[in-house]
Amino acid sequence: MEQHTHRLTVRTHGKGLLPVTRPVLDWVSQTGVETGLLTLWCPHTSCSLTVQENADPTVREDIATFFETLVPEQSGRYLHSTEGSDDMPAHLRTMLTHSGLTIPVMDGEPVLGTWQGIYLFEHRRAPHQRQVILHLLGD
Amino acid sequence: MEQHTHRLTVRTHGKGLLPVTRPVLDWVSQTGVETGLLTLWCPHTSCSLTVQENADPTVREDIATFFETLVPEQSGRYLHSTEGSDDMPAHLRTMLTHSGLTIPVMDGEPVLGTWQGIYLFEHRRAPHQRQVILHLLGD
Amino acid sequence: MEQHTHRLTVRTHGKGLLPVTRPVLDWVSQTGVETGLLTLWCPHTSCSLTVQENADPTVREDIATFFETLVPEQSGRYLHSTEGSDDMPAHLRTMLTHSGLTIPVMDGEPVLGTWQGIYLFEHRRAPHQRQVILHLLGD
Numbered sequence: 241m242e243q244h245t246h247r248l249t250v251r252t253h254g255k256g257l258l259p260v261t262r263p264v265l266d267w268v269s270q271t272g273v274e275t276g277l278l279t280l281w282c283p284h285t286s287c288s289l290t291v292q293e294n295a296d297p298t299v300r301e302d303i304a305t306f307f308e309t310l311v312p313e314q315s316g317r318y319l320h321s322t323e324g325s326d327d328m329p330a331h332l333r334t335m336l337t338h339s340g341l342t343i344p345v346m347d348g349e350p351v352l353g354t355w356q357g358i359y360l361f362e363h364r365r366a367p368h369q370r371q372v373i374l375h376l377l378g379d
Numbered sequence: 380m381e382q383h384t385h386r387l388t389v390r391t392h393g394k395g396l397l398p399v400t401r402p403v404l405d406w407v408s409q410t411g412v413e414t415g416l417l418t419l420w421c422p423h424t425s426c427s428l429t430v431q432e433n434a435d436p437t438v439r440e441d442i443a444t445f446f447e448t449l450v451p452e453q454s455g456r457y458l459h460s461t462e463g464s465d466d467m468p469a470h471l472r473t474m475l476t477h478s479g480l481t482i483p484v485m486d487g488e489p490v491l492g493t494w495q496g497i498y499l500f501e502h503r504r505a506p507h508q509r510q511v512i513l514h515l516l517g518d
Numbered sequence: 519m520e521q522h523t524h525r526l527t528v529r530t531h532g533k534g535l536l537p538v539t540r541p542v543l544d545w546v547s548q549t550g551v552e553t554g555l556l557t558l559w560c561p562h563t564s565c566s567l568t569v570q571e572n573a574d575p576t577v578r579e580d581i582a583t584f585f586e587t588l589v590p591e592q593s594g595r596y597l598h599s600t601e602g603s604d605d606m607p608a609h610l611r612t613m614l615t616h617s618g619l620t621i622p623v624m625d626g627e628p629v630l631g632t633w634q635g636i637y638l639f640e641h642r643r644a645p646h647q648r649q650v651i652l653h654l655l656g657d
Contacts (some may be wrong), residue, residue: 241380241519243553243656245624275382277418277514279555281622283631285571291478293424293470298458302467303474306450311584319576328580331571335581335615337474339569339634342481342620344420344514346384351512353422356478373629375555375622377516377655378382380519414521416557416653430617432563432609437597441606442613445589476613481620483559483653485523490651492561495617516655517521 244271246374252362255326257292257300260372261358267374268345276345276378280358286330287362287370288337294357307333330363337361345378383410385513391501394465396431396439399511400497406513407484415484415517419497425469426501426509427476433496446472469502476500484517522549524652530640533604535570535578538650539636545652546623554623554656558636564608565640565648566615572635585611608641615639623656 246267250258268278282289293299311332318328341358343350352358360370385406389397407417421428432438450471457467480497482489491497499509524545528536546556560567571577589607596606619636621628630636638648 241382243519245553245622275384277416277516277555279620279622281629283629283634285569285631285633290474291424292474296459296461299467299470302457302459303471306471310449310588318580320574320580322574328577331577332581332584335568335570338477338616340620342418342479344384344418344512346512346514351420351422353424355424356422373622373624375624377555380521414523416555416655429613430563431613435598435600438606438609441596441598442610445610449588477616481557481618483523483557483651485651485653490559490561492563494563495561 241377241379244376248372248374250360250370250372252368252370254365255362256304257359257361259357260360264358264374265349268350268376269348271376273345273376273378274348276376277342278345278350279340279342279375281340281373283371283373285334286327286364287360288334288339289341290337290359290361291341291356292359293355295355326365333363380516380518383515387511387513389499389509389511391507391509393504394501395443396498396500398496399499403497403513404488407489407515408487410515412484412515412517413487415515416481417484417489418479418481418514420479420512422510422512424473425466425503426499427473427478428480429476429498429500430480430495431498432494434494465504472502519655519657522654526650526652528638528648528650530646530648532643533640534582535637535639537635538638542636542652543627546628546654547626549654551623551654551656552626554654555620556623556628557618557620557653559618559651561649561651563612564605564642565638566612566617567619568615568637568639569619569634570637571633573633604643611641
């Protein structure tokens with residue numbers, strides 16, 4: 241049984257879902273692990289990870305709209321406001337989605353369904369350099 | 380340290396929470412693993428996994444009602460509508476719950492609490508054949 | 519490759535986020551594992567786990583307010599009400615956050631970001647003795 245780790249850097253340019261499936265699959269493939277367990281971890285509190293439909297881009301627009309309504313940016317709504325009006329909503333949106341994902345690996349690939357893509361969900365307006373930490377255990 | 384994998388098939392007949400605890404516990408037991416880490420993965424974008432109270436069935440009715448209100452099916456609300464009015468709500472409900480669960484195994488069983496059951500949460504009205512992929516690492 | 523397990527006891531005194539980062543880090547450190555995978559599991563259906571900003575305490579107040587609004591305690595709203603008005607909201611809040619967290623370990627520590635803290639999110643008003651089960655795999 242082997243362990244592999246990697247740090248993926250993702251540059252974001254405002255709110256939204258950014259696909260990371262391709263670099264994740266490439267890295268898993270490079271390790272040569274056939275059967276194992278892949279974990280992704282997002283070490284930030286204002287962006288998160290999610291698995292979503294990878295086909296129709298309007299899905300991602302609907303997700304953005306839904307979260308703007310569910311967790312509104314609204315002046316005076318939050319006590320924690322010194323870091324900007326998008327900061328507290330960012331924490332809440334992170335909490336409602338995921339900081340980590342753990343996916344089995346079979347036949348050398350994470351067992352994603354045909355329509356499943358892995359996304360970094362950026363919740364801040366300003367550009368950020370984000371990290372996704374990858375850990376793979378298997379053989 | 381050993382790895383075991385399994386594909387569980389679950390037939391759904393409309394929206395709702397379907398218990399999968401029993402076949403999951405049975406499979407873990409068959410592997411003979413005493414201490415380890417169990418991961419379940421749902422390779423779909425319109426159903427998800429959750430852990431919930433397994434005793435009073437009204438809990439599951441309340442969950443259904445809550446999600447109908449939180450993520451309404453509403454004509455004209457979503458851009459992504461070609462696959463039916465329950466499709467985009469299905470993606471959002473999946474995102475707010477879980478595509479995967481990772482549970483420690485001790486004394487030959489996942490460490491579920493007395494009232495915890497594992498459920499596949501179907502978000503589509505039409506019947507579907509769903510898969511839950513199981514991965515167990517341990518010895 | 520080694521496995522380590524531990525049961526952490528957390529006494530809660532009403533609703534809110536209780537930090538558990540320190541005892542988790544201490545336990546990981548004691549195992550001597552340098553690279554591995556840490557899993558936390560909360561074997562309850564009315565409290566949950568989350569990773570949140572650990573600096574400004576108003577973040578935790580905003581989270582409390584947000585969840586009171588998103589999943590209201592409201593007489594007559596839920597069918598499942600025999601265990602108290604905070605019980606069904608507790609199940610729903612658990613479902614919208616996490617029963618488990620899986621975090622890679624590198625250089626002897628979980629790869630938490632600077633601002634990430636691990637919290638037990640208690641959803642019941644009455645004091646409870648809660649458990650968080652820890653599982654660490656690595657070497």
